[in-house]
Structures are given as structure tokens and as C-alpha cells.
Amino acid sequence: MSALGGVVRSGVGRRRVQTVVIGLVVMIAVTAAVLGGSLMVAAEAPFDRAFAQQHGAHLTAQFDAARTTAAQLAASATAAGVTEAAGPFPITTITPAEERGPVRPITVVGRADAGGPVDAVTVTEGRWVTGPGEIVLHGDIRLPPSLQPGVGDVLSLPDLPGGPALTVVGVARSVSETAGGWVVPEQVAALTAPGATAGYQMLYRLDASGTAAQVDAGRAAVQASVPAEALTGARSWLTTRTNSAGNTVLFVPFLIAFGVLGVLMAVLIIGNVIAGAVSTGTHRIGVLKALGFTPRQVVRAYTVQALVPAVVGALLGVVAGNLLVLPVLAQTNAVYGTSDSGVTPSVNVLVLVGALAVVAVTAWAAASRAGRLRTVEVLAVGRTPGPGRGQWAARLAARLPLPRPVTLGLAQPFARVLRSATVVAAIAFGAAAATFAVGLGASLNEVRATEKHGDVVIFPGRPMSAPPPEGGPPVEGSPRVASGPPPAPDPVAVVEAITAQAGTAGYSGVAQTEVTAAGLTSAVEALAFTGDGAASSYEMISGSWFRQPGEIVVARPFLTATGTRVGDSIVLTDHGRQIPVRIVGEVFNPESRGMQVLTAVATLAAAQPDLRAVEYFVTLTPGTDPAAYVQALNTALSSVEATAEVVEQEAEEVLIVINTLTTLLTLMLVTVAALGVLNMVVLETRERVHDLGVHKALGMTPRQTITMVVASVVVTGLIGGAVGAPVGVLMQRLTLGEMGRVTGFELPASVVDVYTPVTLALFGLGGLGIAVLGALLPAGWAARTRTATALRTE
Incomplete structure (x- = not known):
């Protein structure tokens, strides 16, 4: 093994706490970035991607069966501008009934299978129809609360001869919204009311469909290819895309806000951890230079020393991010109608390369600064802050009517102002994430509450009630007819x-x-x-x-x-x-x-x-x-x-997904912030270990040591919380404003103003909680350090 390799191996193994912290921070940061990046990709043009995945119909046309034939409609697939077609499918309209009265009419299409060249319907629950008496309902169909589409439900049709009933055997999704339900083709005739006009449905994909004029041109070509007045109606995919935007657009500003927050926080924490790890090795760098290592070798050694745990953490983060995105994306697929696997190679590569680049650049910059110092200067500097740093804060804190361990801890952040500022920023990000997540969830719940118009x-x-079996009493759980x-x-x-x-x-x-x-x-x-x-x-x-x-x-x-x-x-x-x-x-x-x-x-x-x-x-x-x-x-x-x-409201899929994501991402960001605090306290404790030995020699007890270390993060925690809470409120307002803009609504004050002075104060104190959480582990280590060991450490 070369001397350079020995230095790297020694540094990684000797500083186990910092090595673990670097690995964990990079892993969580990469996990959050992969999760947010993958979901941002999934939220980009979700309808267009679902439309492409399901080969959606650019033009959905309905024809009068009395004015055309199935053969003539099949021939319309060769009309000018048509690239693919499916059909003709027999079509009718049914009106199921329940105890409350009739529900809205449902357009039913006779279709033997869910696939095909156009509008490949995705079955999300149950199975496809195989015979008469069965129906597959569209997942977005609006039925009364007592008759939600679900496998096993029975739709009664009392207005048809014989009062037939259809058993729901599946729930499916059509991105083109070509039907409210599907049955086998031979079932349609029995579902058509006497005297009603029979019809056919044709689905077309066009070579040019980006504008309304292009779709109208395709419609005109289809209409010209069939007998006059046979076309009774048609719908453009552009209309369907506009109507479907209500749910999906909610995710875009939400994910962008969390994505930006996660990326900025990851860069900040990674940079702070790496810079701190190198700065604590300044004395060791002087020793290496005294042994003959060149500045370039020193920089290379400390850069690799930081990259070793970072590579391991980044790889684990990519794996964890993809594992977490799978269950979340399963819910977003249900909302969007997409079939995304969740694994986005481009996001994985971009996040992995970006995280390692941040680690490498930060470590190189910090090591370069130490490598340029003269050997004598580096050895003289050592690890403790220079004389005079933070003395004004120490004198001011000493005047406070507080125990001496507390005042000693309160003055410590001012000895390393730049490092403390980065930790304040990390805590602020964590507090902002918590404030933003809770506020956004409360706002969305307020939106949901506006849809409840009574108790x-x-x-x-x-x-x-369920029908009694063979004259017996009603059976609980039986299909309702x-x-x-x-x-x-x-x-x-x-x-x-x-x-x-x-x-x-x-x-x-x-x-x-x-x-x-x-x-x-x-x-x-x-x-x-x-x-x-x-x-x-x-x-x-x-x-x-x-x-x-x-x-x-x-x-x-x-x-x-x-x-x-x-x-x-x-x-x-x-x-x-x-x-x-x-x-x-x-x-x-x-x-x-x-x-x-x-x-x-x-x-x-x-x-x-x-x-x-x-x-x-x-x-x-x-x-x-x-x-x-x-x-x-x-x-x-x-x-x-x-x-x-x-009146009971069921949770909507959109709210479930957003609440799940806010909880998950907030926990991750708060954990990263706490790790950043932990790293700072570890660095401060190691740099001041000799001072710690002096305090212990003068009679400082382990409990007082813990108090001093915890007090050292009080100032940064309070400042971070005070900054982060307003930032979280601002993010919540900006996100809600963007959600309102893209959905076309003006949000009322009850939806936007969900924070109270008490909750804002609690979120501000949450920064202190993050700081204390990160300081507990190194505080315990400092309390257990023996006095003689601390005094021998320089």
C-alpha cells in the first residue's frame, strides 16, 4: 500500500464518527434528492405520459348505427391523417338506480378486451368482463357515496325490460375517458332501451393532433369517409387533457418546493460536513507536510478520505430513494393514470454524480486552503480556534445570571462564526420544511372541508339493505341491489x-x-x-x-x-x-x-x-x-x-399522496439537519477537547458537561428556528398561490391563513429541538471522556 493510501485508510478509520456522519448525511441527502427528482419527473406532463403509455385516442367519435355499418366504420381507419384506429364498438347509455333514486347516466361500450392499438384500458382492480351480466366501471365515474365503484357491487337497471342487473367485476382507467363502463359486445343490445337509437364508437389516433385545428381536420376527414350524418358526436383529446388537469397540477408546485428545499439543504449540509472534517485535520496536515508530503498529495489524500464514505452513502441513498419512490409512485399512478415504474436512471445518475461532485469540490477547496499554508504555520495553528475568537461573546455570556456551564456553551458558536452560520442555515431548512409541510397539509384539509356542506x-x-338469501334475513356484506x-x-x-x-x-x-x-x-x-x-x-x-x-x-x-x-x-x-x-x-x-x-x-x-x-x-x-x-x-x-x-368524507387520493410525501420528506430533511448539528458539535467538541479536560480537572461534572455542550447549540437552534418558520410560511403561501393559479381558483383566507401565533412560536422552537437532538450524542461522548485523556489530547 502506498503512503498516500495509508493516510486515506488511517483517516477514514480513525475518525469513525465523522466518517459515519458523512456517509449518513450523503445517504439521506441523496435519498431525498432521488425521491424528489423521480416524483418531479413523474409530475411533469402526467397526462401526456399516460396518454402515450396507453395509446390514447386523439379523437373519440360516435356514430348512428342506422346511418352506417360496422364495415363502413372500419374502413374509416384509412381516412386522411388517421394513423391508427380501434372499433367499431357498440355503445349505449344506462341509468342505474338505487334507493335514493336514479344516478347519472353512464356511457357503456361493448369491448371484448382491454387492449388494442388505441386506448389500451388499464384494469386497476378486479378483472375484465368475460360474459353477459358483467361490467367494468371507469375508476373516475361519479356514483353516489352508497354505491362507489367496487368489485362485487351490483348495478340495477329497472328502466330496461326485465330489470337486468350488472355485477361490477373490475375497475379500470381510460386516459381518453372513452366510456363510463365496459361490457362484452353482445351485452349492449340487451342494455339498449326499446326505441333508442343504437350507436357505434370509433377511436382514432392522428398524425397531427397538437392543436384544435389539427384535430378538427382529422374529424373532417373521418366524417367525409362515412355516410352523411352518420357522425353524431366527437371529442378531442385536448378537451380531455384540459379537464384532467385539476388533480395532477397540484403536485407540480408542491414537488418543486420540496425538491428545491432538499437540494439546497443537501448541498449545504454536505459542504459543511466535508469542510468541517478537513478543518479538524489541519494539525495532521502539518504533520504530513513535515514528513514530506506535497500540497497536491495532501489535497488528494483528504479529498479521497471524504469521498470514501460519501461514495458508500451515495450508493445506499440511490437504492433507498428508489425503494421509497415505488410505494409513493403507486399512489401517484392511481391519480395520474400512468404506469411509471419509479426508477428513473437519469435522475439516479444526475443525483449520484452531483452529490459526489459537491463532496469532491468542497473537500478539495478546504484541503487546498490548508495545503497552501506553510508547515510551521499549520503545526502552530493546531485544531483550536485562534486567540481572541469569540472573546467578546464569552465576556458577554459570563455576565448573564446563568450557571457557568450554560454561559460557556452559549459563547461557543461565536468562535467559529462561518461554521455556526452554516448550521443555522441547516436548522432553518429543517424548521422551514416542518412549517411548510404542516401548513400545506392543514391548507389542503381546509380545502377538503369546504366540500362538506353539513353534518x-x-x-x-x-x-x-341486502337481498335476503332464499327468503332468509338480510346478509351483511352481500351485494346491494x-x-x-x-x-x-x-x-x-x-x-x-x-x-x-x-x-x-x-x-x-x-x-x-x-x-x-x-x-x-x-x-x-x-x-x-x-x-x-x-x-x-x-x-x-x-x-x-x-x-x-x-x-x-x-x-x-x-x-x-x-x-x-x-x-x-x-x-x-x-x-x-x-x-x-x-x-x-x-x-x-x-x-x-x-x-x-x-x-x-x-x-x-x-x-x-x-x-x-x-x-x-x-x-x-x-x-x-x-x-x-x-x-x-x-x-x-x-x-x-x-x-x-x-355526512362522512373519504380521504381523496391526492391528499393521501401529498400527506404521505410531506411526512416522508419532512422527516428526512429534519434528520439531515440534525446530522448537520451533530457533525458541528462533534467538531467543536474534538477541537476543544483539551479545554474540556481543563474544565473537568476544575470540577465540572458529567451532567454539567452535557449542559455545556447542549447549551452550545441553543443560540444556533433559536436563530435557525426563528429564520426557518417564516421561510416555511412563505413557501406555503407561494405553493398555495401557484396551486390556485394553475387550477384557476382564488383561495380563501381560511385555506391560506392556517398558522396561529402559538403554532408559529412552536415551529420556531422546533429549530431548538432539532439542535438539541443533534447535540445529545456528542454531549454524552464529552461527558464520558476521561479527564486525563482529554488533557493529553492536543
């Missing part, structure tokens, strides 16, 4: 039961219909309210809640789409009847992507909303037991064909 919901119909739509309950009787029930704070009845608005090409939902509780269940951005017929309240996306603002008038149209209204307020309403109209029932009296779909939301007085309230209310509603249930 109890009342809907038409009686509670569901609906018996058809119930009669509409008497609204007067429902309101009387609500208002007479003890614990009622307010209520609102909601009837739903669809209207068109001037400036919009498609219909939007209109919610017509009665009662006194609707205004309190929505967050107002500007203006006021509607007070009389002819006034409406809408969200920012509606204002943007129609080019209007609060105070403007607009005309709504329902079945050819025009309804002039005035926009009196902007509300935060993320439902239906903000394209809802909220108004009084009297405004839409001519719209005749489906009375069977009317629901009542009840707000309870504080302290009221929801379960007992519902039980008593159902007794009062038993004679009016209505049922009350407690």
Missing part, C-alpha cells in the same frame, strides 16, 4: 321534521339541474337552494351570497370561462328558456372544477330539477351527537320516504 344529509328513499327510484318525499314534511328536531342549527335543500350560460359551449351544473344554511357552508371570496331570485354566486373558473366578474349580468338557458341573472358574489367552490351556478330555487323554478335528487344538508349545534340525531330524525322521516345519514 347530516337527507335524501329520498329508505336505507339500503336497488329496487328502483323512490317517490319524491313531501318537502314541507321534510322541513318540518328537520326544524322540529332538537340539535338543528340550520338546513339547506339542494336541487340540481343543468343549464347553459352565455359564452360557454357546454352545460354546467346549477344548484338551487332553499333554507337558511347554504350561505354558511361556502367560503366567500368577494361580493355576497344571493339574497333574492335572479342572483347567482359562482367560482373563479366560471368567471374566467365566461369573461365576467362580480356585478355583471349573464343569461342562463334551460330547455330553450332564458333566465337573466346577476352575479353577486364569488365563492370558493372546487366541486365540478368550479363550473357550478349557485342560486335560489325561485331563480330556476322553470328549470324543473329532478325532485328525487333533492337533498337536504343539516348543520348541527355544537355538542350534538350526530348518530343520535340521525336516529331520532329517521324516526320522524319514516312516513315521508326520506332517510338521514351522517
Whole structure:
């Protein structure tokens, strides 16, 4: 072994604590960088990647079976501009029913298999259909809470001859959203109502589809290749991409914020650890130079000495990052509709090379500075700070009415101001990450809470029950089969039961219909309210809640789409009847992507909303037991064909993913910050080990030693927390602002202002917690060091 190799081996083995710290810091930093980088790649244009992976349809077309044939449609695959086609698939529309009444119509396509050259449907649960009586539902289909798409559910179709039922055998995802459900082709005829027009669906991929004009040109070519008036409707993939952006765009600013934070923190901590490791070897460098080592050899030795544990840590970090990204990306795949494996070679290589480059450059710079010193100067400097460094702080701390071990510790950070500043920055990053993560989670939960419009919901119909087997009692867990739509309950009787029930704070009845608005090409939902509780269940951005017929309240996306603002008038149209209204307020309403109209029932009296779909939301007085309230209310509603249930919200996939990522990344960043503190305290303790021996010789007990070492990080911890907490708040506001911008919403104050003075103070003290956590291990080492050993160390 060469002399240089011996120096490297000796340095790595002798300074085990620093070697382990370097390896751990690099490993965690690389893990965070790989995780964040892989997810940032996954969040980049998720719809486009899912569209490419599933060979999505640029054009989804529907044809009248009475005006064309399957053979003619198959021949349209050769139309100008068409590169691939799938179909024709028979298509129909079904309207399942349940105890509450009919749900929204579902477009069902007859398709023998999930694959194909266009729109390769991904089965996410269960299996594909194999015969009649089975259906695979699209994962994003909107059904009532009591009938969520799940394997084993049964959809009843009482409006069809014989009242057939379809068993859900699978849940799938189509990035092109070509259907709400799929059955075998021979099933479609039995699902088509008598007198209804049969249809076919064709799926096309075009050679040019980047703009609306190009897709329209492809549609025109397809239309020209089939009989006149055979094409009854078509949808562009550009429309689907726009509609799908609501969930996926939330991840981009979130991941960018955490990614930038992780990268900056990794660079800072790695640089601080490596620079500290080299600086503590200054005396040893003088010895090496005295033995004949050249400055270049010294620099090379200490650079390699830092790279050895860094390489091991970086490799372990790449492995850990890829292992962590797999379960997280499994959730993001479910949200995005992608099929990413999680392993991104380019990210792995970039992070690995970048981390080692930071280590090499930092170690080279620190060792070069020591290598340029003259041998006598290096030997004279030793490891302890030069005389006079931090003396003013020591004198000032000595005047404080505190125990002497505490004042000695409080003055230590000022002896190495630059090193202390880097540790303050590391603690600030950790505190900022915790503040940002908790605030973002609270804000997203507030967004979720805005979708809850009451504590109890009342809907038409009686509670569901499973069919009894062979005349026996209902079996718990059996598939629920609906018996058809119930009669509409008497609204007067429902309101009387609500208002007479003890614990009622307010209520609102909601009837739903669809209207068109001037400036919009498609219909939007209109919610017509009665009662006194609707205004309190929505967050107002500007203006006021509607007070009389002819006034409406809408969200920012509606204002943007129609080019209007609060105070403007607009005309709504329902079945050819025009309804002039005035926009009196902007509300935060993320439902239906903000394209809802909220108004009084009297405004839409001519719209005749489906009375069977009317629901009542009840707000309870504080302290009221929801379960007992519902039980008593159902007794009062038993004679009016209505049922009350407690409103329960299920966690959305997007929130689950974001909360998982915030928790994971925050723990990693806080751990890295604590390791940075540990490294600093280890360096300070080793540099002052002789002073420590003097203190012990003068009577300092182990407990006082621990107190002194812990006190040495109090100042840096408090400053880091005081800086990090406001930075975390700023990051939360910037991220929420970007989320609001990309989704088109103006976020209310209740969503943005989630911090209180008490919570901010706790986050500020969190920096002190990070500092103390990192100092405990070296403090214990200092307390166990024997006095004679410390005095012999120079």
C-alpha cells in the first residue's frame, strides 16, 4: 500500500464518527434528492405520459348505427391523417338506480378486451368482463357515496325490460375517458332501451393532433369517409387533457418546493460536513507536510478520505430513494393514470454524480486552503480556534445570571462564526420544511372541508339493505341491489321534521339541474337552494351570497370561462328558456372544477330539477351527537320516504399522496439537519477537547458537561428556528398561490391563513429541538471522556 493510501485508510478509520456522519448525511441527502427528482419527473406532463403509455385516442367519435355499418366504420381507419384506429364498438347509455333514486347516466361500450392499438384500458382492480351480466366501471365515474365503484357491487337497471342487473367485476382507467363502463359486445343490445337509437364508437389516433385545428381536420376527414350524418358526436383529446388537469397540477408546485428545499439543504449540509472534517485535520496536515508530503498529495489524500464514505452513502441513498419512490409512485399512478415504474436512471445518475461532485469540490477547496499554508504555520495553528475568537461573546455570556456551564456553551458558536452560520442555515431548512409541510397539509384539509356542506344529509328513499338469501334475513356484506327510484318525499314534511328536531342549527335543500350560460359551449351544473344554511357552508371570496331570485354566486373558473366578474349580468338557458341573472358574489367552490351556478330555487323554478335528487344538508349545534340525531330524525322521516345519514368524507387520493410525501420528506430533511448539528458539535467538541479536560480537572461534572455542550447549540437552534418558520410560511403561501393559479381558483383566507401565533412560536422552537437532538450524542461522548485523556489530547 502506498503512503498516500495509508493516510486515506488511517483517516477514514480513525475518525469513525465523522466518517459515519458523512456517509449518513450523503445517504439521506441523496435519498431525498432521488425521491424528489423521480416524483418531479413523474409530475411533469402526467397526462401526456399516460396518454402515450396507453395509446390514447386523439379523437373519440360516435356514430348512428342506422346511418352506417360496422364495415363502413372500419374502413374509416384509412381516412386522411388517421394513423391508427380501434372499433367499431357498440355503445349505449344506462341509468342505474338505487334507493335514493336514479344516478347519472353512464356511457357503456361493448369491448371484448382491454387492449388494442388505441386506448389500451388499464384494469386497476378486479378483472375484465368475460360474459353477459358483467361490467367494468371507469375508476373516475361519479356514483353516489352508497354505491362507489367496487368489485362485487351490483348495478340495477329497472328502466330496461326485465330489470337486468350488472355485477361490477373490475375497475379500470381510460386516459381518453372513452366510456363510463365496459361490457362484452353482445351485452349492449340487451342494455339498449326499446326505441333508442343504437350507436357505434370509433377511436382514432392522428398524425397531427397538437392543436384544435389539427384535430378538427382529422374529424373532417373521418366524417367525409362515412355516410352523411352518420357522425353524431366527437371529442378531442385536448378537451380531455384540459379537464384532467385539476388533480395532477397540484403536485407540480408542491414537488418543486420540496425538491428545491432538499437540494439546497443537501448541498449545504454536505459542504459543511466535508469542510468541517478537513478543518479538524489541519494539525495532521502539518504533520504530513513535515514528513514530506506535497500540497497536491495532501489535497488528494483528504479529498479521497471524504469521498470514501460519501461514495458508500451515495450508493445506499440511490437504492433507498428508489425503494421509497415505488410505494409513493403507486399512489401517484392511481391519480395520474400512468404506469411509471419509479426508477428513473437519469435522475439516479444526475443525483449520484452531483452529490459526489459537491463532496469532491468542497473537500478539495478546504484541503487546498490548508495545503497552501506553510508547515510551521499549520503545526502552530493546531485544531483550536485562534486567540481572541469569540472573546467578546464569552465576556458577554459570563455576565448573564446563568450557571457557568450554560454561559460557556452559549459563547461557543461565536468562535467559529462561518461554521455556526452554516448550521443555522441547516436548522432553518429543517424548521422551514416542518412549517411548510404542516401548513400545506392543514391548507389542503381546509380545502377538503369546504366540500362538506353539513353534518347530516337527507335524501329520498329508505336505507339500503341486502337481498335476503332464499327468503332468509338480510346478509351483511352481500351485494346491494336497488329496487328502483323512490317517490319524491313531501318537502314541507321534510322541513318540518328537520326544524322540529332538537340539535338543528340550520338546513339547506339542494336541487340540481343543468343549464347553459352565455359564452360557454357546454352545460354546467346549477344548484338551487332553499333554507337558511347554504350561505354558511361556502367560503366567500368577494361580493355576497344571493339574497333574492335572479342572483347567482359562482367560482373563479366560471368567471374566467365566461369573461365576467362580480356585478355583471349573464343569461342562463334551460330547455330553450332564458333566465337573466346577476352575479353577486364569488365563492370558493372546487366541486365540478368550479363550473357550478349557485342560486335560489325561485331563480330556476322553470328549470324543473329532478325532485328525487333533492337533498337536504343539516348543520348541527355544537355538542350534538350526530348518530343520535340521525336516529331520532329517521324516526320522524319514516312516513315521508326520506332517510338521514351522517355526512362522512373519504380521504381523496391526492391528499393521501401529498400527506404521505410531506411526512416522508419532512422527516428526512429534519434528520439531515440534525446530522448537520451533530457533525458541528462533534467538531467543536474534538477541537476543544483539551479545554474540556481543563474544565473537568476544575470540577465540572458529567451532567454539567452535557449542559455545556447542549447549551452550545441553543443560540444556533433559536436563530435557525426563528429564520426557518417564516421561510416555511412563505413557501406555503407561494405553493398555495401557484396551486390556485394553475387550477384557476382564488383561495380563501381560511385555506391560506392556517398558522396561529402559538403554532408559529412552536415551529420556531422546533429549530431548538432539532439542535438539541443533534447535540445529545456528542454531549454524552464529552461527558464520558476521561479527564486525563482529554488533557493529553492536543
